[in-house]
Amino acid sequence: MMLAPLEIVIVGGGTSGWMCAAALVAKLDPLRNRVRLIESDEIGTVGVGEATLPQMKDFNDFIGVNEVEFMKSTQATFKLGIEFVGWGRKGERYIHPFGTFGKPIGNADFFQYWVRARSIGEAADLGEYCMPIAAARADRFALPGADKSDVRNAFSYAYHIDAFLYARFLRGWSEARGLKRIEGRIVDVTKNAEDGRIASVTLASGEIVAGDLFIDCSGFRALLIGKAMKSPFESWAEWLPCNRAVAVPCGRAGEFTPYTRCTAREAGWQWRIPLQHRTGNGYVYSSASISDDAAAETLLANLDGAAQAAPRVLRFEAGKRAQSWRCNVVGIGLAGGFLEPLESTSIYLVQMGIAFLLTLLPNGCRVDPALSGEFNRNMDVEYERIRDFLILHYHANAREDGELWRHCREMVLPDTLQAKIERFRHRGHVHAHRDGLFGPPSWQAVFVGQNIAPAGHDRLAAALPESMLLDRMHALHGEIATSVAAMPTHAETVRSYCAADDIREAALAPRR
DSSP states (O other), X not given: OOOOOEEEEEEOOHHHHHHHHHHHHHHSOTTTEEEEEEXXXXXXXXXXXXXXXXXXXXXXXHHTOOHHHHHHHTTOEXXXXXXXXXXXXXXXXXXXXXXXXXXXXXXXXXXXXXXXXXXXXOOOOGGGGOHHHHHHHTTBOOOOOSOXXXXXXXXXXXXXXXXXXXXXXXXXXXXXXXXXXXXXXXXXXXXXXXXXXXXXXXETTSOEEEOSEEEEOOGGGOIIIIIITOOOEEEOTTTOOOOEEEEEEEOOOSOOOSSEEEEEETTEEEEEEEOSSOXXXXXXXXXXXXXXXXXXXXXXXXXXXXXXXXXXXXXOOSEEESOSEETTEXXXXXXXXXXXXXXXXXXXXXXXXXXXXXXXXXXXXXXXXXXXXXXXXXXXXHHHHHHHHHHHHHHSOOOOSOHHHHXXXXXXXXXXXXXXXXXXXXXXXXXXXXXXXXXXXXXXXXXXXXXXXXXXXXXXXXXXXXXXXXXXXXXXXXXXXXXXXXXXXXXXXHHHHTOOTTSOGGGXXXXX
């Protein structure tokens, strides 16, 4: 006998809601699972998350989205990493790349050989041994080939997208595959008295939508996981004190960079995200250090081109739900937590929530607590490791221009981060975790970029004769420089590969 289908109700649209919808309709058997999404045109979306990580390409490939169609529809450009300006000291800059440093030249990690070469004054800047950093600095981009042993292909890439257009793209994609969208604003939630499960939600129209599993994508409102299920919010504001952002788009001008730029300011930092049709900008700051009006004024004074809208202020608090999955409600996206946009992790956390959910979906209408427990454990690992990585950026600074930076430099760190810093200071070690987002190259980039230096290197790196070490590093340096010089510019690749239909040829021409 065939069981009744699992009734899955997604509450909220936006990027998180439509990513959930697209993944569920792409991967679940429609005879055993019925997916519906409730969305109200009356409620706006945050829509400032326009920079992504390489895992977004994995997500699109996983559900079967065509890359060119997606990029054209979202006015997307390519992203090789994130440039940080003034984070260690004023005037300094470095890039966190989507790739590795160097290539194997012995039994130790390349980074250890670089530390050894630097100790004798024979190493170039670390970024010059990294293909995506060298390409980013030259504003060049080419799609990598399949042979990852070739230094020309030793990188991944992400996108800069218009988040509103991405949600609209996924809506059309999902509805074409049978997803039912229900227009309406939720005014009431009905729970079972016996077990506390949500039985249904009521819309302003009077329509009642029942379900077995509810996915809360209602953003910061956390309508179900927070208000209805009372899952507590764990604040991490003591370590990540920025709690506001003011955002504004501007006309595209200046460099057409294949990377996001994050520029440190007195009370926080400013993002710059180049799209095909415009540039996204925002100032993330602590309300204890600057007023909303002053933040908006600072942002408007530091744009590439003319502002295309009035600045919009967004309020948030860094942290996460104690339980992202409670009873029969799963909080995904902003409803489950938020760690500010510094390393473009918001869409990644949505993606991981979806991946864990697909693995742990119940077989029937009842949710085994073991499933929700495993989901929460996995999400806790993701959030905590990202949290520590973000804190490192703020903590490892020598700036003297604002109270925010002094506080972050002197604050007591989580034990997990303090231990990681101490290991790195000793010999440049970064443990490669099986789970969690950022691997050793990411940590190496930020440690070195913000002037945390290891005292020594591994003994394995000392086994290679010095002359051989320097010859191999020199050859690698030249190989990367030659490969980058042969690449097309970022603008040329976008123009030939994925230019949006309404972007004129001149719009992607080099700026003089």
